Amino acid sequence: MPPRKDPDASANVPSFYGAELRFKRELAGLTLEQLAEGSFRGIPFLSQIERGERRMPVDLARHVDEKLGTDGFFQRRCEDARKARQSGHAEYFADVAEMEQHAETIDDWAPMIVPGLLQTATYTRAIVQAAMPRARDEEVEKKVAARMSRADLLSSENPPAFWAILDESLIRRRILQDEEMAELLEHIVKAVETTRSILQIVPETAVAHPFMMGMTRIMTFTDAPPVVYSESLHSGQLIDYPALVKQYRQSYDLLRAAALSPEASLAMIQAAAEEYRNGKHRDGPEHRPLA
Structure with missing residues (x-):
């Protein structure tokens, strides 16, 4: 069996978040299945979070904090992870884009x-400029690029x-x-x-x-x-x-x-x-x- 590959916690905020989740879970002596029990999420979903591939949603953060007794640690980090994934999208849309x-x-x-x-791109630019008439050109183009990449x-x-x-x-x-x-x-x-x-x-x-x-x-x-x-x-x-x-x-x-x-x-x-x-x-x- 090949050795387990731990995520690079320094790569980005979600990776740090995932590495910390794995550390706290193993410290508590819980398997992924045991941690997932009582939530609406499956084991593959939690595994992806631990690898830094997905952001932890707020409802799961609450469940994890309660299960691991981490005093709101993961809930407080949700905002950091969301901002790390924002990449030119409107703040309220960042989670949906992911x-x-x-x-x-x-x-x-x-x-x-x-x-x-x-x-x-032409349509997106017109919509963004209509909604944000005072936005700088570089800000508009950042949003256009983000929309096109989707x-x-x-x-x-x-x-x-x-x-x-x-x-x-x-x-x-x-x-x-x-x-x-x-x-x-x-x-x-x-x-x-x-x-x-x-x-x-x-x-x-x-x-x-x-x-x-x-x-x-x-x-x-x-x-x-x-x-x-x-x-x-x-x-x-x-x-x-x-x-x-x-x-x-x-x-x-x-x-x-x-x-x-x-x-x-x-x-x-x-x-x-x-x-x-x-x-x-x-x-x-x-x-x-x-x-």
Whole structure:
């Protein structure tokens, strides 16, 4: 049996955090299985934390502190680990950016802004500048680069199963110049088709639907419970309470039923892209009779 490889605690904050967890666990005479008992997390998840590969979430930090009698040590270090992983993302999104790397499935509902995994650099730049009009150019570009690097997830060796539902207003709202809007929509179609993702559009004629609220994301994992992330203008919230997560997942299933089929949705985006290219884009919602 090869010797155990200990993490380099000096490499970064998560590695220090993981090495300390292993030290405290072994000092207490507990196995990973014993430490995981009573939490919502699996043994592989704890093992990855000890190796410095994943950040310890707050709920697990509370459990570990109680189990090991570490007087809130791991809870106090959660903030340090989160900042170490931030890398250009909004502070409230840092945890989500890390978690999506390990997700088995990602379901996005986007009523106002194209999901980050489907954005172009031009679109991201316009969104960031609109939200942060006083930001320096280097700060804007750092956020653009961080957003673009996330898109590599869909073309990775083992990508999550990605499902996005967009409101039709996203493809009608002229945020960029016509040529750039066409490029954005064509990029969305290509990204969905080449990564075997699924995209649906909630049409303007859908007067009411289950998710008449802000951006929402549901992520599932092979070694941890599912979580929900909801976002508003300058804040975001991670929800892991099982009963609430279940309600969100049920609402997302109902939203799928209210949306157009994936085939009709991509056809609508392609038609809109062509309208932008030909200068025939229609501004504002088209008032059509309800079916």
